[in-house]
Amino acid sequence: MPDNVLSFPMSGLSNTSVSISITEGYLRYFNSQMPTLMDLNVFIPAGKWTCILGRSGCGKTSLLRYLAGLLDQRVNWSGKLRIDPAQAELKDQVAYMAQQDLLMPWLSVLDNVLLSTRFGESAKTGFSVKNTHKARDQKEQALTLLEKVGLADNAHQLPQQLSGGMRQRVALARTLMQNKPVVLMDEPFSALDAVTRYRLQDLACTLLKDKTVVLITHDPQEAFRLAHQIYLLRGSPSTAELLTTLLSSTPRVFDATGAQLQQRIMERLEYDDDE
Numbered sequence: 505m506p507d508n509v510l511s512f513p514m515s516g517l518s519n520t521s522v523s524i525s526i527t528e529g530y531l532r533y534f535n536s537q538m539p540t541l542m543d544l545n546v547f548i549p550a551g552k553w554t555c556i557l558g559r560s561g562c563g564k565t566s567l568l569r570y571l572a573g574l575l576d577q578r579v580n581w582s583g584k585l586r587i588d589p590a591q592a593e594l595k596d597q598v599a600y601m602a603q604q605d606l607l608m609p610w611l612s613v614l615d616n617v618l619l620s621t622r623f624g625e626s627a628k629t630g631f632s633v634k635n636t637h638k639a640r641d642q643k644e645q646a647l648t649l650l651e652k653v654g655l656a657d658n659a660h661q662l663p664q665q666l667s668g669g670m671r672q673r674v675a676l677a678r679t680l681m682q683n684k685p686v687v688l689m690d691e692p693f694s695a696l697d698a699v700t701r702y703r704l705q706d707l708a709c710t711l712l713k714d715k716t717v718v719l720i721t722h723d724p725q726e727a728f729r730l731a732h733q734i735y736l737l738r739g740s741p742s743t744a745e746l747l748t749t750l751l752s753s754t755p756r757v758f759d760a761t762g763a764q765l766q767q768r769i770m771e772r773l774e775y776d777d778d779e
């Protein structure tokens with residue numbers, strides 16, 4: 505199989521659009537009397553952006569961590585998860601991008617992008633000519649991705665030499681390098697200034713086209729710009745409400761329709777009684 509992950513998926517999974525549905529989801533942390541999520545029904549369509557909003561502590565990150573297979577051991581989860589096509593476990597098909605860039609400070613930008621390709625590699629396969637070729641191809645792919653996110657000249661710098669926005673672009677390149685069909689994003693742009701956030705939204709929208717994306721955000725404008733559908737997590741325990749589906753192409757310009765939607769979101773969340 506060719507090794508070029510940009511043109512030819514390494515896993516054989518990454519060009520497949522994956523949809524996800526959760527029925528009757530229930531989540532309770534052992535140290536809590538109350539469940540965090542209950543009667544949760546969510547459908548995440550393939551190749552689209554689903555944005556999830558909700559007040560602090562309503563369970564957004566918990567839901568995302570469940571999808572990523574990263575939930576704490578001390579938690580009760582029940583519910584039906586279906587993925588289509590059901591070709592592999594969901595946790596093997598997701599890339600996760602968090603609010604913190606989670607870059608390794610001692611590795612160069614390039615090596616941070618390459619990190620996911622290196623786990624266990626030498627221990628598993630040892631050194632061979634084939635592996636050398638593979639490593640060279642992966643390096644080329646990583647450099648191409650850094651070019652796409654506008655950081656070709658920064659490949660050999662350390663993360664601390666970059667601004668917050670640049671670091672999140674490295675994190676985006678690293679996410680793309682994983683080349684998974686599902687991308688889970690937990691407020692990845694929230695710590696950035698407004699202009700940088702706007703540019704990164706556009707960039708992510710272009711580069712993650714055709715992926716199944718779940719984006720958690722506190723920002724209704726961000727949801728309007730990027731989402732094909734918007735869920736609100738509301739109540740205590742939280743359930744999911746499909747607020748709207750949006751058919752026009754993304755990224756959208758924030759306009760009067762966006763302002764109306766922002767108002768609806770604020771009204772729905774303002775009277776939420778989870779705190």
Ligand SMILES: Nc1ncnc2c1ncn2[C@@H]1O[C@H](COP(=O)(O)OP(=O)(O)OP(=O)(O)O)[C@@H](O)[C@H]1O
Pocket residue numbers: 533534535536540558559560561562563564565566567576
């Ligand atoms: N590992 C854990 N153990 C116990 N309780 C947890 C754990 N992780 C989260 N919680 C609790 O579960 C609830 C939901 O947390 P979660 O982080 O999913 O909310 P959130 O909606 O993402 O919040 P925010 O918007 O502030 O990030 C909170 O009350 C939180 O304290």
